[in-house]
Amino acid sequence: MANQAEHTAMRRAIELSTRATWTTPPNPDVGCVILDAAGEIAGEGWHERPGSPHAEIVALRAAGERARGGTAVVTLEPCNHQGRTGPCSNALLDAGVARVVYAVADPNPTAAGGAAHLREHGIDVESGLLADEAAAANARWLTPFRSTRPFVVWKYAATLDGRSAAADGSSRWITGAAARADVHRLRAAVDTIIAGAGTVIVDDPQLTARDGDAELPYQDQPLRVVVDSSGRTPEHARVRDESAPTWIATADEVGATPDGRVDLPKLVAALYERGARYVLLEGGPTLAGAFFAAGLVDQVVAYIAPALLGAGPNALVGAGVTSIDGAIRLDTQDVATIGGDIRIIATPRPSKE
Template sequence: MATTAEAEAMRRAIALAARGLGHTSPNPVVGCVILDADGRTVGEGWHQRAGGPHAEVHALRAAGERARGGTAVVTLEPCNHTGRTGPCTQALLEAGIARVVYAVADPTDGAAGGAATLAAAGTAVESGLLADQAAEVNEAWLTSMRFGRPFVLWKYAATLDGRSAAADGTSRWITSAASRADVHRLRAQSDAVVVGSGTLRADDPHLAVRGQGGARQPLRVVLDTKATIAPGARVLDSAAHTLVAVADDAPALRLLGAETGPGLDIPALLGELHARSVRSVLLEGGPTLAGAFLAARAVDKVVGYLAPALLGAGAPALADAGITTAIRALHLELTDVTRLGPDMRITAVPGECAPSQGS
């Protein structure tokens, strides 16, 4: 059974793992704390970038000889394969670690099995400590590995009466500067930002990250079934890579997707993005696109920015999502409510099962 010192170390490891968000994809975020034989912290580290040393290696280097006979507390089961770096199981064994406590099992075929390798070599192993908290910080990668598609976060901004634009179509700026800055944080943590052609025509968004020092720019994805994107659209500049997804019968070269009825096949789109190493998607499209993703059960988390304002008319935050009666409403579980300037940021996940397996 985990000790108090190990539980505290795991909380620290989870916080360390979060530092890697937006920098490690397509790899997971991982944190590690090394305790010596007396339970004192002697080293810590996190996975800082894809292709670089893993969290365990950083922590072991910091601990040095003090790691021998000690405990490694890790947010994810130590990997058991050689990729761009060697297996963490071997690094732990060579350092003389006597016990490994990890939160979440590795779901991938190639890297899994680290716990069994450690145990076979005589290392004491315990799993499941603070597993829910560790899984939450790594939710995008875990979803992607388990279901073969990216994790999808739908973000929207609305007034208290649920309007995302006024009757004349204007929508800048419904929410405050604090909320808009927080959206850039979400972009910086995502592999791709997705919008539809309607949003592109109405707002000509740039979709690149601003104000986040050292952030990697996400892939900008425009769902444009009829290939109507204007050559001068801001999303086509050189600030970040852009992918335009069109339908099979669009009057342009097919870049991505397949038409089924009036639009793109969302599961096929997500599958293609996953094949391109996209592990997390920030859905920033308008109400129609959001409704299509929800109808496809392809939304894993919702972040709503609510401004203390009323419009009374105009576009709603969400259009048709295939829900025709109140008893079929998609119920969400609130996970966070935070004030940002004058606004409220509400975070929720689908209540039935999150992340969804429907796509």
């Protein structure tokens, strides 16, 4: 049974796991705390990016000899495979830890088995400590394994009064340069970006990940998906250029709803089959509303500018909400000032049955 020191260490490990959430994909977000034999924190770490040391390795290096006879507290079961880095299970054995406490079992069959390997070598292993909290912090990575569909993030920018554009349709720029650069970092983290045909026709976005507003693209570009029920995306649209792969997803190809629109659950399933695991929904408000109505939004990243327009399109339309009781409630994960704007990251609460 985990003691109080291990509970406290796991909460700290969960906090650490979120520090590099936009640089770790496609790897999981993991945090680790090493307690020495007396139960004091000896080292801590988190996974920063693919190819970098895993959280356990960073924490063990920080702990040094104090790890011997101590406890490793980690948010995800230590891996047991050789990839770009070695198995964390072996590193924990080599460090001489006596006990390992982890929150969530690794659902990836390639990497799983660390707990069994540790037990076989005489290590005391406990699983499930603060599992729900750790899973929520790592939902971006766990969702594709548990739900066989990609994790979907809706990103939008709006004024304080919820307007995504002015009454004349102009929307460049609602937020400042720092917020826009932050969006490009988010784009660089995902493997797929989705927009509606209406947004493509009106705004002609390129939907690539770049260094801020500059035409300096990141090396790896996400797949661009245009939800286009009737195939009206212009031939000259920038999403058709060669800077990134593009799929114009029509109702004829994906499947149609009774009103002739692209069937979004079928679209998301098709994206999963194509290898999509982390999807960014960029617009517009009607498409975002349809994703919410279908229960397909896992996280919201909102950039709120300290400005008022008084009129103009709303950020969200047609989400199926008709009363206060039916409001889509969200749990706030993070609030940050980005330049002169506010970024809010939140997750929708499970709907009441």
